[in-house]
Amino acid sequence: MSRHELLYLSQKEVLAAGILEMAGVIEDLENVFKVHHNKDYVLPAKTALRWGDAHSEETKGRINAMPGYVGGNINMSGIKWIGSAPQNPHKYGLPRASALIILNDPETYFPVAVLDGTIISAMRTGGVTGVAAKYLARPDSQIAGIIGAGTQNRTQLMALKESLPKLSKVKVYDLSSERAKTFAKEVTEFLGIDVQPVASGREAVEGADVIVTATTAKEPVIKAEWIDNGCFYSHVGGYESEYAVVKMASKLVVDDWYQVKHRGTPTPAIMFAEGLLEDSDIYAELGEIVTGNKNGRENENEFIYFNSIGMALEDITVAKRIYENALAKGLGTSLELWEKPLWV
Ligand SMILES: NC(=O)c1ccc[n+]([C@@H]2O[C@H](COP(=O)([O-])OP(=O)(O)OC[C@H]3O[C@@H](n4cnc5c(N)ncnc54)[C@H](O)[C@@H]3O)[C@@H](O)[C@H]2O)c1
Incomplete structure (x- = not known):
């Protein structure tokens, strides 16, 4: 045989x-x-x-x-x-x-x-945010602000809906307003959540309980001053947040810090390469939280930044x-x- x-x-x-x-x-x-x-x-x-x-x-x-x-x-x-x-x-x-x-x-x-x-x-990338949101987002989160109207944000929303059952409103911004419109229509029908296209990243992020960036942007698409206390941010793409967003985080969590640094493209990796972030600034890898070795969210005011590189x-x-x-x-x-x- x-x-x-x-x-x-x-x-x-x-x-x-x-x-x-x-x-x-x-x-x-x-x-x-x-x-x-x-x-x-x-x-x-x-x-x-x-x-x-x-x-x-x-x-x-x-x-x-x-x-x-x-x-x-x-x-x-x-x-x-x-x-x-x-x-x-x-x-x-x-x-x-x-x-x-x-x-x-x-x-x-x-x-x-x-x-x-x-x-x-795409499903596993959404699923990673789903796991992270379960431990790091406020369970009563209702509003998501997402940047990027592509494939990843479709599965990001599928996962957020699964982990945060009170999620009821989504604001989506994309450089292509046409793409944002189509995305909003399709995802509203598919997931049964109210998804509205908005005209700027700022509009998407302000007032959101959960933020996701999944873009092909070459420069940061979110700013620290737009973000509220208590927010959970899932950073999926490359250089998408300005340095101040990383610096304001109460907890900085990653999937695998070695892999993030090796890849070199997301904001925390760029900051590390420039000497602006140290290994000790990483609060935890997600596995430490899932296994109960470290705490996830501890109060309603923490701004928790989660960066996945994908494994x-x-x-x-x-x-x-x-x-x-x-x-x-x-x-x-x-x-x-x-x-x-x-x-x-
Ligand atoms: N972390 C992970 O595990 C993981 C896994 C898969 C994909 N990704 C990354 O996620 C990102 C998105 O992937 P996708 O499949 O959804 O891509 P996509 O091309 O389908 O969608 C990306 C969208 O971003 C928009 N965009 C680009 N620059 C922008 C800006 N400055 N402001 C607003 N919108 C902007 C584009 O117009 C496009 O609609 C990619 O960078 C990809 O490498 C990460």
Whole structure:
């Protein structure tokens, strides 16, 4: 028995396997952050294939290779290979990101599945904010101010709705007012929350209980003076907040500080590189809070800043569950890798 097949799952099949159920994704991610805190994983730093320095990504894009192994009860290895072309939505009406995920058997390391990773990646990015909001936002949060009317903020809102059930109003700002309008209409219908396009970042942020920035901006899109006490901020993209926003945080929380610094693009990483932030300024990694080793929000007045850089552990964990769902439902196409390996 030496024939080897792997399962190919198109985006349609990933959807049929249940990827859009955010509650399941948030559950996966709580598990990932426990594994992360217990250091039961292998996570090489992301490799960015790019056509210039880190800031060239904002105009020319990149392709990231993200390998990892997740231990605990997940026990799966794999890689996400994700292209990002910021011009795609505006120039071609296509998504910025496109991803493939390969899962590898934990014993033989043979590839067992190749999946569309585009929706998995967006869902897990939303799910991370969902986990963070559960511990770091005020549970009575009602108003969200979001900047960026792209793919990520769709899943950010799906997750916020899951973790903050009182959320009832969203203000969205995007450089493209057309995109903000379409986003507001589609998300209002899809999520049943009132989403309104607004004319500036300031209008989106002022009075918000929760802020999310998920843009391809080259310069900060939020300012400290717009932010109220008690707010929770999820920073998803690159250089999106001015330094004063980081400085005013009662708690600065990240998913993985080593990975944030290595990537170098979000505001806290830029500040660290310039000597304006120290390791000791990071209050916690999310896993420390999820496992109860550090407190999350402690009162109504804290402004809590959460910065995620994204980890392959999240993609692999969610992809594994989708792969298993697909097997159980008989979805996907079996592809032969070899009938008999040529050499052993
Ligand atoms: N932290 C993570 O784990 C993670 C995961 C996935 C994506 N991301 C990042 O999230 C960001 C958004 O991704 P997406 O898929 O939603 O992209 P997208 O291209 O679909 O949407 C980005 C939106 O930002 C808008 N924008 C750009 N500059 C702006 C500005 N100055 N002010 C207001 N709006 C502005 C664009 O017009 C666009 O509509 C990217 O930077 C991506 O790299 C992070």
